Amino acid sequence: MRNDTVLIIEPNFSGHRWRYAEWAANAYMEAGYRCLIVTDPLNASHPLATKIRAEDRPELQIEFVAPPGRNERRGLSSRLSSISYARFHQDFRHAFDIASRGHRVALVVVPYVDYFFLALPFLGSPFGVTPWVGITMRSNFHHEQVGVRAPRRPLVNAAKALLFMRAIGAPGLKTLLTIDPTLADWWTDIGHRDARAPKQAAAIEYLADPFPDARAAEPQLAKARLGLGGGKHVLVYGAINDRKGVFELAAALAARPADANAPTLVIAGAQDEDVRSTLAAVIAKIVPKPVVLDTFISSEIELDLFSACDVVWLGYKGHYGMSGVLVQAYRFGKPVVATADGLIGWFCRTGELGPVVDELSPSTINRALDAVLAGAPHATPGAQHLLERNTLSQFKQTLRQAVA
Template structure:
């Protein structure tokens, strides 16, 4: 079987999706399998594509497959779930024509997962594994603070249970540990798994191993001054809560202990102008890096800053920034909503706020920047599992479901 091929299909290389495809490929190559990452021709110039084509790993290939041709009358293709199902089926058929495929891996199965009860597997009888990142219909049932949508959530729950029984699906991996809890309760209520149910396992959202730099040296490289610094990191949109944070800092005029705001990451066009105005009068003056952040700069940012802002709005999923903050031992200021709030609910990782008022934010800032905090005992928190090594190990374990 190691002579067979593992196909990893991911048409979109934006955000973290290309990293999931890359890390999954490395996991299976290291296990002795040939891997082909299948993506759209639109990604031909992406660094991952160029690295694979110029690399020295003969067992790792890249395949660029355009979506199937469609007529002007799109019919069911106008439904995104159906359209993506068609795209994945087409990509699989094209690439598998001259290969013996042992396994298909879908790093972001939410593209078409809820269409499975109606359309079946896009990969025929070939075993496959999917990773879900947006399944949140169960949150209100497991103590995660999220909007209550009883009818929508009930419908999605029924579709989810039916999708799990899709032929060929061996394992559904989730970056949300509460989904596995919910599924265990469902299975107990139905006297165990049905024979066709796929396994549902937790896949800890990874952050590669990295050693923090010496804070003073990191500050010097970044051009940061003295005093405390609060980091807002990643793709900068209004949902980051950055306007509320700026408003709270503006309410601290003349405060000698006010931290410096550091905003690092490419900004949305809708945010850039208003954000420039919102931070223009802050004292100390903010540090704004409106660009793609390299790995070296990222390491320095998390090493140099004293706290990390996670006061997001309308975001109920997982956050890679939370994992990064934990890995670097930096306290966070977190919203109580969604998985961020669920992971931070004990307060060990930093203050949790129920609203984004200036008073609540400044109170949290005062607490988190008051002085040194007790480090978490090693191995105690669930986030300890969010390593690249654990990620690869979990993916390789899915092969047992295929062999079985």
């Protein structure tokens, strides 16, 4: 086993995808495998890539593989390459073909299988006969059946359900891991009884979206390191785009009285270009002056942010999947203001993690903030909440069990 290699193919290191790649590598290295992370050359300067190259350990390497050249000739192949699922399928097949040379590949891990998952019924596995494990983060066709609030799309969901049924029967796929617990429940309670369900299907298991085991810093020391003042702080964290609801939150904070009890907005994470061009003007109206960290956030600063801030904003819009920020807030014992939509709303539906908002008007947001800032009770680690499973050790154990 020690000479076998696990290929972890993730072309995009944005958001938390690079962390999934790193954590997957750690899980399989601990089981005795060599690991090779395969990614796009555009990520060569990313901190994870820099770290792996600097350490230069035989058990963990990184390889940069550019996407293949596209066939410009008109015809079926060119039309397929213009469809995102098929294009990504080509990219992963190419990355596997290049990176697997000279290695005895025991397993391929795809930290974000949604790139090409719905192409599997038509194109088969991009990894030939090599066994593989995929992690799905955006399979949401089943939400209406299990009580998750999401847009009604009966025709789209029916088509995706059919493709999903066929995809989980793809050769080589050993286990489909999902960060959505309702998908695993749906398969157990509903999906496997469907007449379209394949007789030989991959196992579908819940993979709790993790936050590394970490102890919160003393809040005042964390505030001092971040240069934050006194009073309460509301944190917006992660890749900052319009779906974060940051403009709606800013409008609500601008409408609050500028008194000593007004919370300070903290926006931490690299901003999309379209957000960056307009956000500065919007938040200029807020008192106290917001704190903005428009950059990649290191693990040390991340720990200080969640230690120092008092409320975590999860009033996202058009986002129906899981949120690692929710896990981080729970792990640090911080209340959230959350959307009622999607998996965020499903996890927060009881209100024990903080107020849930049905819409993002300034009055609704400020009522929720007032409830939190007044000290409304919320769940903390140690309570028997489903988020107790969202630890790095549980994540690694589930990944290893997927190939047991």
